[in-house]
Amino acid sequence: MCQHLRTIGDNYGLTCLDCGEVLEGYGYNVQTHTCRHVFQKYDEGYECMYCQGGNA
Ligand SMILES: [Zn+2]
Numbered sequence: 060m061c062q063h064l065r066t067i068g069d070n071y072g073l074t075c076l077d078c079g080e081v082l083e084g085y086g087y088n089v090q091t092h093t094c095r096h097v098f099q100k101y102d103e104g105y106e107c108m109y110c111q112g113g114n115a
């Protein structure tokens with residue numbers, strides 16, 4: 060089972076270098092069409108740092 064220890068990321072997301080699984084957002088250089096949301100707290104509430112999707 061991959062521990063996703065080696066990762067590569069950019070403004071679009073984060074991907075595991077070893078198994079290629081998208082860990083956050085759309086993956087490095089946009090590898091998927093579905094966002095793996097990573098919510099961060101802003102003044103207005105929680106928003107995904109990659110797609111700005113609302114509270115899910
Ligand atoms: Zn991995």
Ligand SMILES: [Zn+2]
Pocket residue numbers: 084094095096097107108109110111112
């Ligand atoms: Zn998202």
